[in-house]
Amino acid sequence: MQYVIIGSSAAGINAVEAIRTKDKDSKITVITDEKNPLYSRCLISYLLAGTIDEKKIWYRKDSFFKTNKANAILGVKAREIDIKKKEILLDNKEKVKFDRLLIATGASPKLENIPGIDKKGVFPLRTIKHTIEIQAMLDKVKNVAVLGGGLIGLRAAYALKNRGKDVSVFVKSGSILSQIVDKDAAGLMQKRIEEKGIKVFTGVAAKEIQGDKSANRIIFDNGSEITGDSRDRPLLVIIGKGVSPNIEIAKDTGIKTNWGILANEHLRTSVEDIFTAGDVAETNDIVLEESSINAIWPAACEQGRIAGLNMAGESETYKGSLAMNSIEFFGLPVISVGITRPKSDKYKEVVKKDAGKNIYKKIVLKDDIIVGVIFVNSIENIGVIGALIKNKADITSIKDIILEDYFDYGKIAALVKKSKEGFREQEFKETIMTLR
Amino acid sequence: MMAKKIYCNIKKCLGCGSCEIACAVEHSKAKELNNAISESPLPIKRRKAEFIEEGVSISAGCQHCDNAACVTACMSGAMYKEAKTGLTQHDRDKCVGCWMCIMSCAFGAITREKQEKQVVKCDLCPDRDKPACVEACPTRALSLGTFKEFKKLCNM
Numbered sequence: 001m002q003y004v005i006i007g008s009s010a011a012g013i014n015a016v017e018a019i020r021t022k023d024k025d026s027k028i029t030v031i032t033d034e035k036n037p038l039y040s041r042c043l044i045s046y047l048l049a050g051t052i053d054e055k056k057i058w059y060r061k062d063s064f065f066k067t068n069k070a071n072a073i074l075g076v077k078a079r080e081i082d083i084k085k086k087e088i089l090l091d092n093k094e095k096v097k098f099d100r101l102l103i104a105t106g107a108s109p110k111l112e113n114i115p116g117i118d119k120k121g122v123f124p125l126r127t128i129k130h131t132i133e134i135q136a137m138l139d140k141v142k143n144v145a146v147l148g149g150g151l152i153g154l155r156a157a158y159a160l161k162n163r164g165k166d167v168s169v170f171v172k173s174g175s176i177l178s179q180i181v182d183k184d185a186a187g188l189m190q191k192r193i194e195e196k197g198i199k200v201f202t203g204v205a206a207k208e209i210q211g212d213k214s215a216n217r218i219i220f221d222n223g224s225e226i227t228g229d230s231r232d233r234p235l236l237v238i239i240g241k242g243v244s245p246n247i248e249i250a251k252d253t254g255i256k257t258n259w260g261i262l263a264n265e266h267l268r269t270s271v272e273d274i275f276t277a278g279d280v281a282e283t284n285d286i287v288l289e290e291s292s293i294n295a296i297w298p299a300a301c302e303q304g305r306i307a308g309l310n311m312a313g314e315s316e317t318y319k320g321s322l323a324m325n326s327i328e329f330f331g332l333p334v335i336s337v338g339i340t341r342p343k344s345d346k347y348k349e350v351v352k353k354d355a356g357k358n359i360y361k362k363i364v365l366k367d368d369i370i371v372g373v374i375f376v377n378s379i380e381n382i383g384v385i386g387a388l389i390k391n392k393a394d395i396t397s398i399k400d401i402i403l404e405d406y407f408d409y410g411k412i413a414a415l416v417k418k419s420k421e422g423f424r425e426q427e428f429k430e431t432i433m434t435l436r
Numbered sequence: 437m438m439a440k441k442i443y444c445n446i447k448k449c450l451g452c453g454s455c456e457i458a459c460a461v462e463h464s465k466a467k468e469l470n471n472a473i474s475e476s477p478l479p480i481k482r483r484k485a486e487f488i489e490e491g492v493s494i495s496a497g498c499q500h501c502d503n504a505a506c507v508t509a510c511m512s513g514a515m516y517k518e519a520k521t522g523l524t525q526h527d528r529d530k531c532v533g534c535w536m537c538i539m540s541c542a543f544g545a546i547t548r549e550k551q552e553k554q555v556v557k558c559d560l561c562p563d564r565d566k567p568a569c570v571e572a573c574p575t576r577a578l579s580l581g582t583f584k585e586f587k588k589l590c591n592m
Contacts, residue, residue: 010511042511043532050531059513298509298540303559305508326535331550335539379538383505387542409496409543410486413446427499430583431543434446434590435488 003025003311004080004088004096007104008037010297011278012302013060015102017067018308019384028070029096033077036128037109038064043299044131045152051157057128078105081253083271085303100273100311103250103261105302107243107295112147116209121236125156132185141236142166142229143161147206149176153240154193159331160236161198168199170218175202179242180325181336183350185360185374192332192358197276209237238428243295245280258282260293265317267307275311277303284320286372286390294321319384322390326379332358335379338372339364344363347371352403362405365412384409391422438520440566442483442558443586444495448577449485451493456481458572459497462561480547482558483569495569495578497547498558501522506537506546506557528554 003019005012008030011119016028041057046052067071073090080089083100088096109124111117116216121137123130142165146157149171160169169176176184204224210217214234217227228235245260256262256270260282266274278300285292299321306316324337339347342364349354352361357377370389371405375382385402388395393415401407409431416423417432457469464472464479483497506525507515509530514530515537517523533553539548546557560580561567570578579589 014508040511040513042534044533056512056530056532059511136558137463297511298505298536301508324539326539328533328535333535337537337539379535381544383539383546384539386540408484408486408488409545410484410488410494413486413488413494425501425503426540426583427501430443430586431494431496431499432446433587433592434444435492435494436447 001150002099003028003102004098004100005030005102005104005278006032006088007030007102008034008072009041009104009106009108009278009298010059011104011281012102013038013064013305014301014304015104015308015311015412016064016070016275018305019312020068020313022309022312023133025069028068028099029073029316030065030070031073031076031078031090031096032130033075033091034127034129035075037074038062039128040297045125046132047128048125048131048156049162050347051237059344065293071109078249081249081255081274083253083274086273098273101275102304102307102311103255103269103274103276103280104278104307105246105249105280105421107245109152109239110241111239112206112241116211116215117239119211120185120214121211121234122215122239123207124241125152125402126240134238135235137234138163138165139233142233142343143226144168144236144238145170145226146238146240147218148240149173149200149202150179150240150242150243150404151177151327152242153238154327154329156238156240158193160238161196165236166229167197168201170204170206170220171201171202173202176200176328177411178341180323180327180340181334181374182341182362184353185334185340188358188376189327189329189332189334193244193329196330197418211235217427243279245293245295245350246283247280258291262291263303263318264359266310266315266318267303267318268310274429275307277307283318286320292321294323296324298324319390321328322386324386330397332377333379334374334376335382336372336374338370339383340372340391342372350399350403365395367401368394370395370402378405382410384412387423388412388415393419393422437467438581438582438584439500441500441523441558442497442560442570443579443581443583445577445579445586445590446488446492446494448575448589449493449495450575450577451485451487453485453576454572455483455495455569456485458568459483459558461519462564462568463556477549477551480556482545482547482548495573496543496545497569498524499543500558502550505540505542508571509536509540511536523560524557525559526557528541531555
């Protein structure tokens with residue numbers, strides 16, 4: 001057996017480890033276009049902020065490939081898959097044979113078609129290389145423009161504010177974090193980051209990035225502009241417009257793609273012996289009940305693990321992915337899971353606020369099943385609600401207490417006991433075995 | 437892996453909170469109640485006596501899950517499964533305080549240490565033979581062992 005894995009971030013690493021729990025000896029080859037792939041992508045903004053040092057960024061030790069007896073082809077891009085010959089063509093013209101293949105190529109930052117986006121000093125924030133390049137020009141920079149108010153845009157903004165820069169965030173939509181939280185929660189977060197000196201402009205889109213070679217000025221659609229402060233000072237521009245899945249390698253191969261590469265409940269693609277996991281994989285979303293990509297670290301790790309097990313001959317089922325994000329800015333944390341901005345009236349919302357404490361809690365219900373939750377500044381026990389979401393528990397009996405401070409696992413123990421379909425994991429059974 | 441961990445017999449649990457206090461004291465600097473309560477920040481408990489319904493409670497904490505969601509979610513590699521024991525362990529040197537584990541824990545068993553930007557959870561009291569909560573439980577509702585041993589103990 002010859003396993004090949006394209007990609008060596010969350011999904012790829014977890015797949016290697018999963019395969020090795022079942023198959024100690026077969027050959028595993030990992031191909032990635034990154035030279036130092038074992039870092040945690042989520043931590044690069046922490047590194048940029050200077051809140052962690054370089055040592056903390058490594059998700060696995062550099063002995064990882066050796067320990068797992070995996071052959072690593074680093075810094076080389078996988079170019080094509082020949083599904084008939086079961087062969088990968090690499091950028092360096094070499095070929096790698098496989099019996100079972102995992103496509104975990106991840107996603108790339110969306111770079112909008114703004115004139116001037118190719119100028120020096122314009123960066124996405126996706127790889128450790130971006131962080132190093134941004135750091136290299138920080139001494140020369142005073143002003144930073146972040147285009148995009150999503151997770152990455154704001155993490156970059158926070159990081160660069162932390163490095164003493166004058167940071168402005170420009171958001172096309174009406175509020176920050178619009179993919180993750182609702183307007184109320186976004187309002188609390190925006191207030192906090194503005195208090196700490198990050199400027200936020202909503203409802204504006206960049207029209208053009210100007211400058212000789214380096215970016216020095218951005219003109220916006222409402223006529224406003226931001227500059228690098230003086231003529232010869234560069235303007236650091238961070239693009240945080242989300243990511244799109246790297247599906248190119250699957251195109252025209254017979255592997256079915258949509259937005260991402262389509263995966264079934266075993267993380268298999270439409271082609272025999274080819275699996276997919278991580279930010280490139282399109283799977284069933286548990287609450288949307290439709291095919292979707294949740295490009296988040298926990299989903300990539302779980303998918304990588306399950307794909308790895310199935311590549312090694314197991315028959316593990318992936319229950320589907322669920323949007324979930326955790327962010328904290330200047331001591332104000334927010335966590336959201338599932339649907340947070342319901343778009344139809346079949347959903348109901350229950351909200352609890354404590355403005356004095358900056359606490360905001362909301363659950364989104366479809367009938368009596370929770371499909372989404374947001375907690376701001378009081379985040380303990382949100383995982384208990386996550387369990388209710390994942391297991392589609394009918395919460396009629398506990399509806400009134402879910403957002404109370406005293407809500408905890410004990411309050412769902414009776415539901416866990418009663419449930420026939422959900423809460424299958426052994427640990428649930430162990431906790432309620434002695435409950436009458 | 438049948439990990440040795442802490443189980444609560446709900447039939448015996450009074451919800452008295454002795455486990456909470458013993459846990460917090462064990463994880464204090466002083467390791468002794470009178471001085472622990474004046475520490476700043478206050479020591480954090482890793483178990484909670486949770487009310488289920490009238491007269492029914494559970495002392496809940498980390499279940500050291502086989503497929504631990506906190507380990508899967510941890511983006512820094514701080515939360516990990518210890519191969520030898522099957523326990524879910526937390527490496528403070530790697531933790532960055534992203535709260536992804538809190539987001540993922542179905543049992544609400546992970547707590548923030550806000551100032552330190554760290555999390556804490558049940559570590560089964562590495563400095564003791566028997567975890568402090570198990571020793572402090574006045575009704576012997578709490579026990580340390582495998583699930584098999586727990587079942588036997590409960591005559592189930």
